[in-house]
Amino acid sequence: MKYTQRKKAILLLADGTVFEGKSIGRDGTAYGEICYNTGMTGYQEVFTDPSYFGQIMLTTNAHIGNYGVNENEVESDSVKIAGLVCKNFSFNYSRDDAQGSLEDYFEKENVMAISDIDTRAVVSYIRDKGAMNAIISTNTNIEELKDQLKAVPAMDGLELASKVSTKEPYFFGEETAPYKISALDIGIKRNILRNLAKRGCYIKVFPYNSSYEELNSFNPDGFFLSNGPGDPNPLKEAQELAKEIIKRDHPLFGICLGHQIIAIANGISTYKMHNGHRGINHPVKNLISGKGEVTSQNHGFVVKRDEVENHSDLEVTHIHLNDDTLAGMRMKDKNCFSVQYHPEASPGPHDSAYLFDQFIENIKLSKK
Known part of the structure; x- marks a missing residue:
């Protein structure tokens, strides 16, 4: 398990609002429209749902990864979300029929994810302000991220x-x-x-x-x-x-x-x-x-x-x-x-x- 070397990570919204968290797995940057899912279970089905393609997924459930992953719970042939933002990421899992950890699954699928974010604050904010583009990154240079975010196309009118x-x-x-x-x-x-x-x-x-x-x-x-x-x-x-x-x-x-x-x-x-x-x-x-x-x-x-x-x-x-x-x-x-x-x-x-x-x-x- 690699969670002892976790880095500081940033969630930057299109209006300049910044939330700080920690990286899960790989370094890098991911971008897309941020949206939130209120489901208490079914995270693997959500992550592999093609309807979420190109979106940064914010999960409102406090624990993600706690029951691992299973190949029978996918909705497509790969993870389709652009990246994950969550509160508590479980590096260990407790389900008997799980085939592995969500951490290893994300590493295999090359998915960018960050945790230790105040997800209630983010949900409250985007509920008021509306869905908008966002970037998650282990690069903490905010000005560089703002420049990258300007190039991300809006979902309105986007064919995916x-x-x-x-x-x-x-x-x-x-x-x-x-x-x-x-x-x-x-x-x-x-x-x-x-x-x-x-x-x-x-x-x-x-x-x-x-x-x-x-x-x-x-x-x-x-x-x-x-x-x-x-x-x-x-x-x-x-x-x-x-x-x-x-x-x-x-x-x-x-x-x-x-x-x-x-x-x-x-x-x-x-x-x-x-x-x-x-x-x-x-x-x-x-x-x-x-x-x-x-x-x-x-x-x-x-x-x-x-x-x-x-x-x-x-x-x-x-x-x-x-x-x-x-x-x-x-x-x-x-x-x-x-x-x-x-x-x-x-x-x-x-x-x-x-x-x-x-x-x-x-x-x-x-x-x-």
């Missing part, structure tokens, strides 16, 4: 799906499964694929810029648009794809970034939130059933609720109970629905699993 999407199509599930799904990978999580596969789906996953003709060549029973990082507005190919699927009335399900793409395909605007929603304790109300759901969320952009409410072809199906933002919608006369949260993450634990079942039912009705 191409950074995390598959380069070539691939298959997931059993080839003999009763349903075939064409999925657009704009940052897809593995557990989404697992949830579809266990419901009898054989999935072909396509790169972010694939056309309708390419996805339809699989002769699918349904189409899926995944979660992912960045601003949905630059993803023109995905928007055109969604328009074609909707026009032809194929069964379509979208999660998070995919939900936003479906909205834009219907002429609905999205906007960047002050802070976004990130955590596993977000309350959502299903307006159709009247039931509440405890949900996992991870997004910095959201669909404009009033535009959906005033759209003749769309209906609001879910709202976020903390701030009344749009959490789900469906098309009135098309086989299409979407949500702004993660039913596959199961914090409820099963509150939102019905959404995958609903997609399968839509497919069955379409096949009839």
Whole structure:
């Protein structure tokens, strides 16, 4: 263990605010938009979630690393966060089925992380001031860091799906499964694929810029648009794809970034939130059933609720109970629905699993 040689490290926010901490593992610098996740568990799933690509992750839970890591708890093939900021980093772990320490995992993945930060103070600050770019570094020359930070692009307008999407199509599930799904990978999580596969789906996953003709060549029973990082507005190919699927009335399900793409395909605007929603304790109300759901969320952009409410072809199906933002919608006369949260993450634990079942039912009705 190398924690005895830990160095002073800096968290510098875009407005010049500085917080001091200590380095974990490697020296260096990492940058991106700082965001915070309120989850008490699931840090490995968070760190490997493609939707977090390019972001400095601040964890509000006081202890990170205490239960180690396990290869079955990853959502992609690598760590996707730009860096980690936490209060207490556990160099030892106590879980029997852990396969190693988070420290060694970060070293293998070349992840920059700092701890001993007053995370409550940082969260309070960015809750008031809003999400902004930040740098974490073992370089303590503030003026040099400020110059580097000026060159970091803003998240608003930033296309990141191409950074995390598959380069070539691939298959997931059993080839003999009763349903075939064409999925657009704009940052897809593995557990989404697992949830579809266990419901009898054989999935072909396509790169972010694939056309309708390419996805339809699989002769699918349904189409899926995944979660992912960045601003949905630059993803023109995905928007055109969604328009074609909707026009032809194929069964379509979208999660998070995919939900936003479906909205834009219907002429609905999205906007960047002050802070976004990130955590596993977000309350959502299903307006159709009247039931509440405890949900996992991870997004910095959201669909404009009033535009959906005033759209003749769309209906609001879910709202976020903390701030009344749009959490789900469906098309009135098309086989299409979407949500702004993660039913596959199961914090409820099963509150939102019905959404995958609903997609399968839509497919069955379409096949009839």
